[in-house]
Amino acid sequence: MRHDHLITSKQLSRADVETVLDRAAEIDADPTAVEDRHAGSLLGLLFFEPSTRTKMSFETAMKRLGGDVVDMGSIESSSVKKGETLADTVRVIEGYADALVLRHPKQGAATMASEFVDVPLLNAGDGAGHHPTQTLLDLYTIRQNAGLEDLTIGIMGDLKYGRTVHSLAYALTNFDARQHFVSPESLRLPREVVYDLHQAGNGAGIREHESLEEVLPSLDVLYVTRIQRERFPDENEYQKVAGEYQIDLETLEAADDDLTVMHPLPRVDEIAPEIDDTEYAAYFEQAHNGVPVRMALLDLLLSNGGDDDE
Amino acid sequence: MRHDHLITSKQLSRADVETVLDRAAEIDADPTAVEDRHAGSLLGLLFFEPSTRTKMSFETAMKRLGGDVVDMGSIESSSVKKGETLADTVRVIEGYADALVLRHPKQGAATMASEFVDVPLLNAGDGAGHHPTQTLLDLYTIRQNAGLEDLTIGIMGDLKYGRTVHSLAYALTNFDARQHFVSPESLRLPREVVYDLHQAGNGAGIREHESLEEVLPSLDVLYVTRIQRERFPDENEYQKVAGEYQIDLETLEAADDDLTVMHPLPRVDEIAPEIDDTEYAAYFEQAHNGVPVRMALLDLLLSNGGDDDE
Amino acid sequence: MRHDHLITSKQLSRADVETVLDRAAEIDADPTAVEDRHAGSLLGLLFFEPSTRTKMSFETAMKRLGGDVVDMGSIESSSVKKGETLADTVRVIEGYADALVLRHPKQGAATMASEFVDVPLLNAGDGAGHHPTQTLLDLYTIRQNAGLEDLTIGIMGDLKYGRTVHSLAYALTNFDARQHFVSPESLRLPREVVYDLHQAGNGAGIREHESLEEVLPSLDVLYVTRIQRERFPDENEYQKVAGEYQIDLETLEAADDDLTVMHPLPRVDEIAPEIDDTEYAAYFEQAHNGVPVRMALLDLLLSNGGDDDE
Numbered sequence: 001m002r003h004d005h006l007i008t009s010k011q012l013s014r015a016d017v018e019t020v021l022d023r024a025a026e027i028d029a030d031p032t033a034v035e036d037r038h039a040g041s042l043l044g045l046l047f048f049e050p051s052t053r054t055k056m057s058f059e060t061a062m063k064r065l066g067g068d069v070v071d072m073g074s075i076e077s078s079s080v081k082k083g084e085t086l087a088d089t090v091r092v093i094e095g096y097a098d099a100l101v102l103r104h105p106k107q108g109a110a111t112m113a114s115e116f117v118d119v120p121l122l123n124a125g126d127g128a129g130h131h132p133t134q135t136l137l138d139l140y141t142i143r144q145n146a147g148l149e150d151l152t153i154g155i156m157g158d159l160k161y162g163r164t165v166h167s168l169a170y171a172l173t174n175f176d177a178r179q180h181f182v183s184p185e186s187l188r189l190p191r192e193v194v195y196d197l198h199q200a201g202n203g204a205g206i207r208e209h210e211s212l213e214e215v216l217p218s219l220d221v222l223y224v225t226r227i228q229r230e231r232f233p234d235e236n237e238y239q240k241v242a243g244e245y246q247i248d249l250e251t252l253e254a255a256d257d258d259l260t261v262m263h264p265l266p267r268v269d270e271i272a273p274e275i276d277d278t279e280y281a282a283y284f285e286q287a288h289n290g291v292p293v294r295m296a297l298l299d300l301l302l303s304n305g306g307d308d309d310e
Numbered sequence: 311m312r313h314d315h316l317i318t319s320k321q322l323s324r325a326d327v328e329t330v331l332d333r334a335a336e337i338d339a340d341p342t343a344v345e346d347r348h349a350g351s352l353l354g355l356l357f358f359e360p361s362t363r364t365k366m367s368f369e370t371a372m373k374r375l376g377g378d379v380v381d382m383g384s385i386e387s388s389s390v391k392k393g394e395t396l397a398d399t400v401r402v403i404e405g406y407a408d409a410l411v412l413r414h415p416k417q418g419a420a421t422m423a424s425e426f427v428d429v430p431l432l433n434a435g436d437g438a439g440h441h442p443t444q445t446l447l448d449l450y451t452i453r454q455n456a457g458l459e460d461l462t463i464g465i466m467g468d469l470k471y472g473r474t475v476h477s478l479a480y481a482l483t484n485f486d487a488r489q490h491f492v493s494p495e496s497l498r499l500p501r502e503v504v505y506d507l508h509q510a511g512n513g514a515g516i517r518e519h520e521s522l523e524e525v526l527p528s529l530d531v532l533y534v535t536r537i538q539r540e541r542f543p544d545e546n547e548y549q550k551v552a553g554e555y556q557i558d559l560e561t562l563e564a565a566d567d568d569l570t571v572m573h574p575l576p577r578v579d580e581i582a583p584e585i586d587d588t589e590y591a592a593y594f595e596q597a598h599n600g601v602p603v604r605m606a607l608l609d610l611l612l613s614n615g616g617d618d619d620e
Numbered sequence: 621m622r623h624d625h626l627i628t629s630k631q632l633s634r635a636d637v638e639t640v641l642d643r644a645a646e647i648d649a650d651p652t653a654v655e656d657r658h659a660g661s662l663l664g665l666l667f668f669e670p671s672t673r674t675k676m677s678f679e680t681a682m683k684r685l686g687g688d689v690v691d692m693g694s695i696e697s698s699s700v701k702k703g704e705t706l707a708d709t710v711r712v713i714e715g716y717a718d719a720l721v722l723r724h725p726k727q728g729a730a731t732m733a734s735e736f737v738d739v740p741l742l743n744a745g746d747g748a749g750h751h752p753t754q755t756l757l758d759l760y761t762i763r764q765n766a767g768l769e770d771l772t773i774g775i776m777g778d779l780k781y782g783r784t785v786h787s788l789a790y791a792l793t794n795f796d797a798r799q800h801f802v803s804p805e806s807l808r809l810p811r812e813v814v815y816d817l818h819q820a821g822n823g824a825g826i827r828e829h830e831s832l833e834e835v836l837p838s839l840d841v842l843y844v845t846r847i848q849r850e851r852f853p854d855e856n857e858y859q860k861v862a863g864e865y866q867i868d869l870e871t872l873e874a875a876d877d878d879l880t881v882m883h884p885l886p887r888v889d890e891i892a893p894e895i896d897d898t899e900y901a902a903y904f905e906q907a908h909n910g911v912p913v914r915m916a917l918l919d920l921l922l923s924n925g926g927d928d929d930e
Contacts, residue, residue, distance in 0.1 A: 035350045040655045042683060044676075053402055056380050060406040063352060063378050068683050070676050074384075074694075082846075084886035087893075092673055092885060095908030096680040226392075265402060266394035273397075288405030345660045363712055366690050370716040373662060373688050384694075536702075575712060576704035583707075598715030 005114040005121045006297065008130040009167040014174040021140050023296035024289075031064060034295065038302050039066035044097030046072045046090065047124070048104045053265065054124050054134070057290035058101050058298075065295055067302075070096050087116045094119050099301055102126075120301040128163055134264060135167040137293040138223070141286040145260040146220040148175045154215055156182040157225035157245055157270060159189045164264045165225060166193050173200040180215040181208045184241045187227065212245070216254050222247070223262045224270050248272035252280060262286050315424040315431045316607065318440040319477040324484040331450050333606035334599075341374060344605065348612055349376035354407030356382045356400065357434070358414045363575065364434050364444070367600035368411050375605055377612075380406050397426045404429050409611055412436075430611040438473055444574060445477040447603040448533070451596040455570040456530040458485045464525055466492040467535035467555055467580065469499045474574045475535055476503050483510040490525040491518045494551045497537065522555070526564050532557070533572045534580050558582035562590060572596050625734040625741045626917065628750040629787040634794040641760050643916035644909075651684060654915065658922055659686035664717030666692045666710065667744070668724045673885065674744050674754070677910035678721050685915055687922075690716050707736045714739050719921055722746075740921040748783055754884060755787040757913040758843070761906040765880040766840040768795045774835055776802040777845035777865055777890060779809045784884045785845060786813050793820040800835040801828045804861045807847065832865070836874050842867070843882045844890050868892035872900060882906050 006012075012020075027034055043062040047055055059069050072093060086109060090100065094117045102110050103124040110123035110130070125131040142148055153172065159165050159181050169189075172179055179197070181189055188208060189197075197206050209215055216222070224247060232238035246269055247261065263271055263283040275281050316322075322330075337344055353372040357365055369379050382403060396419060400410065404427040412420050413434040420433035420440070435441040452458055463482065469475050469491050479499075482489055489507070491499055498518060499507075507516050519525055526532070534557060542548035556579055557571065573581055573593040585591050626632075632640075647654055663682040667675055679689050692713060706729060710720065714737045722730050723744040730743035730750070745751040762768060773792065779785050779801050789809075792799060799817070801809055808828060809817075817826050829835055836842070844867060852858035866889055867881065883891055883903040895901050 032350075040652075040684075040686075042680060052382060052399075056382065056403065056406055060352060060380050063380070064350075066350075068378070068688070070680050070683070072672055072676065082886045083888045088886060089672070091904050092907045093676065095904070096676055096911060266392045266398060268393045284401050284405070287402045291406060342660075362692060362709070366692065366713065366716055370662060370690050373690070374660075376660075378688070576702045576708060578703045594711050594715070597712045601716060 004301070005110075005123075006132050006301070007110045007114060007121075007123045009132040009135040009171040010130075012132065012136075012171065012174075017136065017139060017171065017174060020136055020293065020296050020300065021143060023300060024136075024140055024292040027295050027299070028292040031292075031295075034065055034299065036066040037299065038062070041065075041067040041098045041302055042096065043067060043069045043298065044072070044093045044100045045069050046093060046100060046102045046104075048075050048086075048102075048109075049125070051103055051124070053287055053290065054103065054131075055101075057287075058122075058124065058133075058294055060291050061294035061298055064291060065298060065302075067098075067298075086113055090121070091116050099298065122297070122301070125163060128161060131163045131167050133290075133294055133297060134164050135171045136297065137286065137289045138164075138168050138262065138264070139171060140289050140293050141262060141282055142221055142260070144285075144289075145282050146258070148177070151175060151177040151220055152180070152218050153177055153221040153223060154180045154182055154212065154219045155223045155225075156212060158187045158227045158231065159183040159225075160187045161228070161231065162225050165189075165223075168223070169193065169197055170200065173197060178205040179207070180219070181206070182212050182215065182245070183208075183210070184227075184244070185210060186241070187231070212251070213254070216251075217256065219255065219259055221260045221262060222255070224267075225264060226266070226268055226270055242269065246270055246272065247275065249274050249278070252278075255280075314611070315420075315433075316442050316611070317420050317424060317431075317433045319442040319445040319481040320440075322442065322446075322481065322484075327446065327449060327481065327484060330446055330603065330606050330610065331453055333610060334446075334450055334602040337605050337609070338602040341602075341605075344375055344609065346376040347609065348372070351375075351377040351408045351612055352406065353377060353379045353608065354382070354403045354410045355379050356403060356410060356412045356414075358385055358396075358412075358419075359435070361413055361434070363597055363600065364413065364441075365411075367597075368432075368434065368443075368604055370601050371604035371608055374601060375608060377408075377608075396423055400431070401426050409608065432607070432611070435473060438471060440477050441473045442477055443600075443604055443607060444474050445481045446607065447596065447599045448474075448478050448572065448574070449481060450599050450603050451572060451592055452531055452570070454595075454599075455592050456568070458487070461485060461487040461530055462490070462528050463487055463531040463533060464490045464492055464522065464529045465533045465535075466522060468497045468537045468541065469493040469535075470497045471538070471541065472535050475499075475533075478533070479503065479507055480510065483507060488515045489517070490529070491516070492522050492525065492555070493518075493520070494537075494554070495520060496551070497541070522561070523564070526561075527566065529565065529569055531570045531572060532565070534577075535574060536576070536578055536580055552579065556580055556582070557585065559584050559588070565590075624921070625730075625743075626752050626921070627730050627734060627741075627743045629752040629755040629791040630750075632752065632756075632791065632794075637756065637759060637791065637794060640756055640913065640916050640920065641763060643920060644756075644760055644912040647915050647919070648912040651912075651915075654685055654919065656686040657919065658682070661685075661687040661718045661922055662716065663687060663689045663918065664692070664713045664720040665689050666713060666720060666722045666724075668695055668706075668722075668729075669745070671723055671744070673907055673910065674723065674751075675721075677907075678742075678744065678753075678914055680911050681914035681918055684911060685918060687718075687918075706733055710741075711736050719918065742917070742921070745783060748781060751783045751787050753910075753914055753917060754784050755791045756917065757906065757909045758784075758788050758882065758884070759791060760909050760913050761882060761902055762841055762880070764905075764909075765902050766878070768797070771795060771797040771840055772800070772838050773797055773841040773843060774800045774802055774832065774839045775843045775845075776832060778807045778847045778851065779803040779845075780807045781848070781851065782845050785809075785843075788843070789813065789817055790820065793817060798825045799827070800839070801826070802832050802835065802865070803828075803830070804847075804864070805830060806861070807851070832871070833874070836871075837876065839875065839879055841880045841882060842875070844887075845884060846886070846888055846890055862889065866890055866892065867895065869894050869898070872898075875900075
């Protein structure tokens, strides 16, 4: 890793991704080898928005490396309520920790914050912006299940607002994946994202669809995301759209037997529970992969630091 | 312990209880002997309801064994707000931890959740259901103060809604204790609990009373619980009932000098502060016993696991 | 340290302060020397009021000493909501921890609580009362930047309600500092604080001013505090007052080149960001100093304890 901060998946070259994924695989194979590796190191958690799995998996990752965390807690109990700027908050908390993880509702917050601190800062989601560690664990899960070479992936659901989807799509251009985007008209990928994907796409096929049916048989991976009720002014409209983008065993009859179904979770109704115990389902494994991938990332960033303990 | 999950005190045989209590006594006698015993292990905390002492004492217990915790945090900041099911939440968090502790407002939640996870799950209270680790620390406190053999115990207060009371009463049938239940008519033990106690009671005497007076002199232990204001539609009715089930030094003049007074805490007015510094009071000791008892339990469950590190 | 509890800066002699500050300097110079020093020790955090930096820096300090914390969490999720008294809460949590840190909205809460516990209790702020660990890190910052000998300090802003200011002012009487208090008429030091300072002042000069201008050139240190909007019934009145007590580069043209500007943070508009990167600014360093100073304090208190592990 040549980077002190991890703000967006766009900054990651194919080689960067492979470095993280290879390290994660090593750690997965023998977690006890690193269990004291960062003893005495502290990771500062700054979550200005709710999160369960991202926050818990960063915390788990740091503790599985022998380190610990200091958590700002909810913004209701913080100085933010007293009017403190983000720049001040991160400069104070930098003094407590060896690296920082930031989630913030405003796009660009991580970039701005990173300019004020000397310790590595990891973006754990900045509004509609980026969520690069989610992308890395998604790529790790794809590599384990379907491989990243010669990949055909379907990405379905809310493609308009999902930062997870945008981050993943950018990263997949590094691997010349064929990407099929399946969504209702009203939740299509933003035009600027499509433009960027084409720019970065070095030959990769980017296609958009309104129905899963036409592409399902060709897919190695189907990546499902949640369609959020609150995006729709009309409940009936939501019900109609959401119903069309749900997956059950009947849907998957048309799929390849080796299809891998992923979801960043939490899900609501997008994937029927009857799929959970089939070979298709990789979404719980995907959630669990957050730990080795974040361990790998933290290990690389903390070992890169001034004291060079590697 | 033959069990991977601890859901209810009903699943514990007399031998199981004694195994945990003996281990707790060993740990109490020499806590430093286990201070690194579960280094590297993580306990996942899932509290869907507020808790101070149960959560903190699990956390303390795990840390006193050299381990650490990962905490889901309040449900306000979690994926539950996004509509995630409990089954999904526990399957995700299972990936972060070596054992789970669950508190949930719905009766039966722990049983259901335990069916979805492979790591040991401990029920820390499921609605009006069970709270078996509270029962174990209650039994430990009774054993230290009055002994579990030939025990006469009075259990007083809100016997209708208190899961603590039901769990304890079931467990005491293992020890042939004489149990006197003292409550206002409106807060008597549920009939099904009484029935179950008689079924399990192998000769033990189960008696119900409306007044403490008639049984107090015969008691080795008086276990007081809080009468909750919110159970009463009428404030005057509450005041009248609550006032009758309060303990002070004058009340205890009729008691045996060796009487042990217990309370699961928090208390409001049920026990006068003047009792705190007397030989009767065991309720702070009881709260503190949560640590060695939960250490013993975690030690037994984690040592039972796949890698068999004992 | 001769004290088991730290409640107020008034209880600290000059020798006490120097013991803590010297230990903090040792730790700052070589933090790795103490990184396992209190392994196995637990610090109980009881914050009945929101706090970011005090709580996080106590947590960081304890973890940098190899120890860990158990946190009561927010009062919304605690037994306090069920009507438990502070005396009961601290007696329960005492059973989990080797020392306690308490922040509470009521003045005198720390003194009261300390009477119920046997482990060391540190006051992290009790309403308009005291905040002695803030004072110690302020003194440490002053000593590092300007020295505590022959000091001339200006303390500006809300001098009426700020416990930080009162604690610091008392402590500085130990060092015969010249103290200039600069505030609007409505936010002057309370008369009883001025009286106490004169009583304790052994010759030190205590002066009050409405304008910074007349004293700025003579200052070694300028300690700025936030003027809270909610103190003013009238928004216009607030704007007028707040505007007069703001510092920017133009203000500091009249100051000595070696002036050190401090602030307990969070700031709102009191200090212009253009000062952040100048030699004047010591407020982020001041925040970071919370860690070594609290490490020193915890080390002294925990090493003092019954088992005498020093």
